[in-house]
Amino acid sequence: MSSSSVTIKDIAKMLGISKSTVSRALSEHTDVNAETRQRVIEVARKLNYAPNTIALNLKQQRTNIIGVIIPETVNRFFAKAIGGIQRIANLAGYNVMICQSDESSTTEKNNLQSLIAAHVDGVIISVSSETDHTDHFDALLQRNIPVVFFDRISESLQTSQVVTDNYEIAFEGTEHLIAQGRNKIAIVAGPLNLYVSKHRFQGYADALKKHNLPLRDEYIIHSNFHNSDIEAYTKQLINLPERPDAVFAINDYAAIEMMYHFKKHGIRIPEDIAMLGFNNENICKFVEPPLSSIELSSYDLGTTAAELLLRQIKGSRELEKKLVKSKLVIRESTAGKKS
Amino acid sequence: MSSSSVTIKDIAKMLGISKSTVSRALSEHTDVNAETRQRVIEVARKLNYAPNTIALNLKQQRTNIIGVIIPETVNRFFAKAIGGIQRIANLAGYNVMICQSDESSTTEKNNLQSLIAAHVDGVIISVSSETDHTDHFDALLQRNIPVVFFDRISESLQTSQVVTDNYEIAFEGTEHLIAQGRNKIAIVAGPLNLYVSKHRFQGYADALKKHNLPLRDEYIIHSNFHNSDIEAYTKQLINLPERPDAVFAINDYAAIEMMYHFKKHGIRIPEDIAMLGFNNENICKFVEPPLSSIELSSYDLGTTAAELLLRQIKGSRELEKKLVKSKLVIRESTAGKKS
């Protein structure tokens, strides 16, 4: 309480001048006698004065806070994106308020309410895997709150967005597997209501088609991002009459767990089955065999999203769509087939 | 702008009554004519009225925001802790503002300034590994801002804190290795200015002493949490005249990377060297061999810290110190020595 409760009023009283003069002296850009200003600044420093942000907020009707809604912080992809967002936001003098939807549509809705109530100046969102309708985001548009979607975007909403080249990279990854002599490629796909999963799946499917490989239902596994059933899915694949010779997994953890179960069953990686992951976690380098994966620059996704949002907050009404490139990182798990 | 700019003044005008009556009608607990209240509530709903939080904040001089400073969100330990903090905070109607120090003392200082400027109602902190003096935290105490440290606490400051049983669990882990027939146990320790590292190291050292094993300098590796030099450290251990027969690592990622390098050199785990990690990441189950580790309940650490903080925000002046128990999870990487 002590030092924080110093107000311009105190300074004014102390110097026998008015609040307004103090305010002006402190805010640089209005005419005020150089000497007066000097004295004000001196006293302000001595009293350890700091302007009351809340009062400023009320006056200006903004908070300098950017709201963020992501599925989970424990998901490394989003943890990194947060880092990117914070970096840009902080540089611009904004704080960041993070909410987790926990992949639940209901929680997402509540998060949104909290952020609106907190009067954030803008919101960055990556939708939960459960979200299939996006009406609740309308609340933002109605209030003219700037919003940017990233990675898991809402296609039905007219907003700025930042995505990765999901389709292209999935296509490339699948082609890589084919080039390694694989022609029975299974995929662990995410929920298809999600923008990212849908496009990745499409890239996979189109690559198969281009190379005249059939798209087989039994090779398509619809997993969530929680990897709770990987063991069961692995057994399912193992027991197939025509066992796949490659698996393209939704994320590295799923891939690593699958490898573990495959190896338990005496299946060799990559000789029998090649494995390709998604995210390029550090751990990929140190599993056996080292896991090929797709490097998503989630940090860049975050910085880009923050930049777009700030531009909108500053008044731009232009809706921008940005693409952040990802890249295939090849390791032993997708080495060529020994035939 | 449209629907958000409805104020009690608008409602008052519309009903031909005063602002205060509207305020009272909306805030339940004051006497106000039942019929008036009914009409106010009705109009409020029709106009989609939402109170302006900023004005409330100014009035009450609080923000309902809890500030959090942690080293990194990409660190799963902290990502989980955030989850715990948010859960408790949200239930109590608080928002959470997260800052990352990136393990830098300077950034930590800036984070603190931001949070103070944002007038957060309280702060939860886990200090950066670089921080060895804690003067900058005094700013909080001076302003009577409630603060709780967790995991990486500041011992010199009189505040509430939540820690794990670092000493005990490190002691237990080391004894476990000894029980498996290991007597040349190396440790990958963190920076010793950190509370956690110091106590874990002490547990390790005391366990050795209890069993009459020497504490050998060449078995002690001081790593940071970034695992940037694990390969070099591993080689160092391998080239020792008396190679260790067990390694207790600061975290699972370091342990897994070490295993990888050991195996590259033809060293068998656990036959030649046993490995024990820290954090019990999901991945532990799926590496080869599955990695024994120590399960830290970081989520619980987070919830407990948030509970303590809220209690202080509500006015409690009691400084509490809480302990969250961790537990040893034994897997194959620390199986008994084949002698």
Next chain:
DNA sequence: ATGAAAGCGCTAACAC
């Protein structure tokens, strides 16, 4: 160049 006063949206002490 400076002071007085209004107002951002809300609550609460004080009248009646």
Next chain:
DNA sequence: GTGTTAGCGCTTTCAT
């Protein structure tokens, strides 16, 4: 039970 008024800390016309 309801209206009037003041005030939270600050900025910003409008006078002077």
